[in-house]
Amino acid sequence: xxxxxxxxxxxxxxxxxxxxxxxxxxxxxxxxxxxxxxxxxxxxxxxxxxxxxxxxxxxxxxxxxxxxxxxxxxxxxxxxxxxxxxxxxxxxxxxxxxxxxxxxxxxxxxxxxxxxxxxxxxxxxxxxxxxxxxxxxxxxxxxxxxxxxxxxxxxxxxxxxxxxxxxxxxxxxxxxxxxxxxxxxxxxxxxxxxxxxxxxxxxxxxxxxxxxxxxxxxxxxxxxxxxxxxxxxxxxxxxxxxxxxxxxxxxxxxxxxxxxxxxxxxxxxxxxxxxxxxxxxxxxxx
Ligand SMILES: C[S@@+](CC[C@H](N)C(=O)[O-])C[C@H]1O[C@@H](n2cnc3c(N)ncnc32)[C@H](O)[C@@H]1O
Numbered sequence: 001x002x003x004x005x006x007x008x009x010x011x012x013x014x015x016x017x018x019x020x021x022x023x024x025x026x027x028x029x030x031x032x033x034x035x036x037x038x039x040x041x042x043x044x045x046x047x048x049x050x051x052x053x054x055x056x057x058x059x060x061x062x063x064x065x066x067x068x069x070x071x072x073x074x075x076x077x078x079x080x081x082x083x084x085x086x087x088x089x090x091x092x093x094x095x096x097x098x099x100x101x102x103x104x105x106x107x108x109x110x111x112x113x114x115x116x117x118x119x120x121x122x123x124x125x126x127x128x129x130x131x132x133x134x135x136x137x138x139x140x141x142x143x144x145x146x147x148x149x150x151x152x153x154x155x156x157x158x159x160x161x162x163x164x165x166x167x168x169x170x171x172x173x174x175x176x177x178x179x180x181x182x183x184x185x186x187x188x189x190x191x192x193x194x195x196x197x198x199x200x201x202x203x204x205x206x207x208x209x210x211x212x213x214x215x216x217x218x219x220x221x222x223x224x225x226x227x228x229x230x231x232x233x234x235x236x237x238x239x240x241x242x243x244x245x246x247x248x249x250x251x252x253x254x255x256x257x258x259x260x261x262x263x264x265x266x267x268x269x270x271x272x273x274x275x276x277x278x279x280x281x282x283x284x285x286x
Contacts, residue, residue: 113137134156143182150183154194203229250279
């Protein structure tokens with residue numbers, strides 16, 4: 001079943017400081033920041049396989065749902081009125097959360113990042129880094145907008161953070177998407193990026209930095225993003241928590257145009273209580 005994506009002109013990226021909308025003409029791919037190609041309109045097309053983010057989360061919610069219904073239908077709950085009332089509602093709520101989570105991970109994330117990447121207005125010759133690229137959902141979409149540029153993904157390939165996560169899987173996806181010639185992957189930790197200062201025009205990160213357990217480690221990842229970014233370059237981070245930390249750290253590191261805002265229901269991972277936000281910023285030109 002193919003779930004319908006919201007119309008491009010109804011994009012819901014709401015920022016605290018200002019509301020930003022992706023222009024319809026950009027979405028439709030007439031001309032995106034100097035790149036005239038069919039790539040933008042094509043960006044929704046996917047040939048690779050991208051797995052499920054943190055697969056144990058929907059799995060445990062699904063098990064919880066089954067247990068709640070089992071308790072209800074076994075009849076054991078019927079003698080306890082409170083349990084008889086709560087169990088089916090809990091089962092339904094957990095089942096709805098699983099559906100919402102799978103939608104966000106399989107469809108919503110792609111639709112949101114498509115809009116975000118188009119909003120960058122790339123020329124097509126930039127060097128882009130994706131920190132925690134996983135199987136390449138964002139990395140390979142970015143690569144499609146870089147006919148004369150390069151897209152670099154770095155990851156530790158943790159299968160607990162994304163199902164089937166592996167460097168070879170990402171490489172295979174790059175081939176399936178037809179962008180292998182402009183994509184590089186490295187195994188490494190985003191807290192210690194193996195790149196020279198100021199080597200990228202854009203640094204992206206999707207649902208990855210929160211996986212670093214300690215605030216000091218997350219701050220280090222932000223510092224690294226700033227270090228490898230060229231002056232005038234931009235950073236875009238979508239994540240489900242700790243985004244206020246990223247926002248504050250980017251300001252501390254001298255970044256400008258720092259904004260944080262909701263990415264809307266398409267990136268609710270199980271419900272509005274696990275909603276992703278976007279943090280974006282620019283490194284000042286010299
Ligand atoms: C939920 S997945 C998201 C992957 C991809 N960005 C996407 O949106 O599909 C999080 C990714 O972060 C990676 N990761 C976690 N900690 C990392 C670290 N310290 N350095 C690099 N990658 C990391 C995991 O291996 C995983 O691929």
